[in-house]
Amino acid sequence: MKLKTMLTAASAAVFLSACSGESDHSAAHTTVAEHAEHEMHASYEYPATNGVYVAMLHGTEGNENVHGFVMFTQDEDGVFVAAHAEGLPANSVHGFHVHEFGDCSAPDATSAGGHFNPHGRDHGGPDSEERHVGDLGNLHSDENGIAHLEMLDHKLELNGPNSIIGKAVVVHAQEDDLTSQPVGEAGARIACGVIVADDEMEHQR
Ligand code: CU
Ligand code: ZN
Numbered sequence: 730m731k732l733k734t735m736l737t738a739a740s741a742a743v744f745l746s747a748c749s750g751e752s753d754h755s756a757a758h759t760t761v762a763e764h765a766e767h768e769m770h771a772s773y774e775y776p777a778t779n780g781v782y783v784a785m786l787h788g789t790e791g792n793e794n795v796h797g798f799v800m801f802t803q804d805e806d807g808v809f810v811a812a813h814a815e816g817l818p819a820n821s822v823h824g825f826h827v828h829e830f831g832d833c834s835a836p837d838a839t840s841a842g843g844h845f846n847p848h849g850r851d852h853g854g855p856d857s858e859e860r861h862v863g864d865l866g867n868l869h870s871d872e873n874g875i876a877h878l879e880m881l882d883h884k885l886e887l888n889g890p891n892s893i894i895g896k897a898v899v900v901h902a903q904e905d906d907l908t909s910q911p912v913g914e915a916g917a918r919i920a921c922g923v924i925v926a927d928d929e930m931e932h933q934r
Contacts, residue, residue, distance in 0.1 A: 780802075780926050780927060780928070781800060781801075781802050781926075781927040782800070782801040782802070782887060782893075782894055782924050782925065782926055782927065783798055783799070783800050783801075783924070783925060783926075783927050784798065784799045784801075784897070784898040784922035784923060784924045784925070785797075785798050785922045786798060786799065786814055786898065786900060786920040786921065786922040787833065787920060787921060787922060788816065788919060788920050789833075789836060789837055789838045789917075789918050789919055789920060789921060790836035790837060792816075792902075792919040792920065794816035795814065795815070795816040795817060795900065795919050795920040796814070796815065796816055796920065797812065797813045797814030797815055797816075797876075797900075797920065798812070798813055798922070799811070799812040799813075799898050799922065799924075800812075801885065801887060801893065801924065802887075803887050803888075804881060806881060806883070807881045807882050807883040807884075807885070808881070808882050808885040808886070808887055808893075809879070809880075809881050809882075810865065810878070810879065810880050810881075810882055810885070811878070811879050812825065812868060812876070812877065812878040812879075812898075813875075813876070813877050814868055814870075814875070814876045814900060814920065815873075815874060815875045815876070816874060817868070817870040817874040817875070817876055817919075818870065818874060819870060819871070819872050819873065819874050820870060820871065820872055821869075821870045821874075822867045822868070822869055822870075822903075822904035823867060823868045823869075823870070823876070823900050823901050823902065823903070823904065823905075823915070823919070824866075824867055824899075824900070824901035824903065824904060824905030824912075824913055824915025824916075825865045825866060825867055825868045825878070825898070825899075825900055825901070825905070826844050826845070826861070826863045826864055826865055826898070826899055826901075826905070826912075826915075827844070827845045827862065827863030827865065827885070827893045827896050827897070827898055827899075827924070828841035828842050828843065828844060828845055828863060828896060828897045828898070828899045828921075829841070829842040829843055829844070829845045829846070829863070829896060830842040830896065830897060831895040831896050831897050831923040831924065832897065832923070833897055833921035833922060833923060837917065837918055838897075838899060838918035838920075838921035839918065841896075841897040841899055841918070841921055843911070843912070844861040844863040844864060844911070844912060845861060845862050845863030845893060845896050846861040846862060846863065847862055847890070847891045848862065848891075850862075851910060851911075852864060852907075852908075852909070852910050852911050852912055852913055853907060853908070854866050854905070854907030854908075855880065855882060855884075857907065860884065862884050862885060862886075862891065862893070863893070863896070864884075864905075864907075864913075865880070865882065866880075866905060866907065867904055867905050868900060893924055894924055894925070894926070895923070895924060895925070896923075896924055897921055897922065897923050897924065898921070898922050898924060899918050899920070899921050900918070900919055900920040900921075901915035901916050901917065901918055901919060902915070902916040902917040902918075902919050903915050903916035903917075
């Protein structure tokens with residue numbers, strides 16, 4: 730498990746430094762990768778049968794500056810989510826969901842379909858009882874346009890028929906209000922990434 734987690738952190742750091750042309754952010758990348766790795770060892774012990782799953786976020790057409798990654802790992806009490814995104818507008822709020830199709834091929838990422846909603850529920854926020862499984866709320870960017878989120882979610886599943894593996898993570902242009910139907914009025918899709926096992930990540934790039 731340790732090796733796998735370290736590989737994930739290293740892959741993410743390599744990806745981010747390769748993706749960003751700005752060297753002045755490299756310190757932040759290292760910090761985030763190290764932090765994610767530290768966090769996983771410090772607070773969570775993951776069963777060996779459930780690996781680390783990753784979605785590398787790529788900007789959609791017109792939003793090529795946006796990139797990042799999301800990591801999902803199984804915990805006893807739920808699924809731990811660690812997300813990092815950058816190239817966002819400063820101090821902005823962006824809807825953040827798992828969508829039903831693992832297909833980010835459309836220039837506007839509409840190929841990812843709607844929110845992942847295997848139980849036919851209404852849209853909500855991560856803490857709502859009534860929500861789509863994929864409703865993860867919002868990413869909040871700082872003054873540098875960088876967003877970081879860590880949360881433990883109780884509705885996501887990494888195994889079985891309702892697993893999010895092979896689905897897509899989508900970041901939206903606007904804030905998800907967590908109440909409007911069917912998608913929280915979060916607007917266009919600015920980044921998208923397919924959720925894959927960390928082992929498979931090389932093939933996705
Ligand atoms: Cu969405
Ligand atoms: Zn939703």
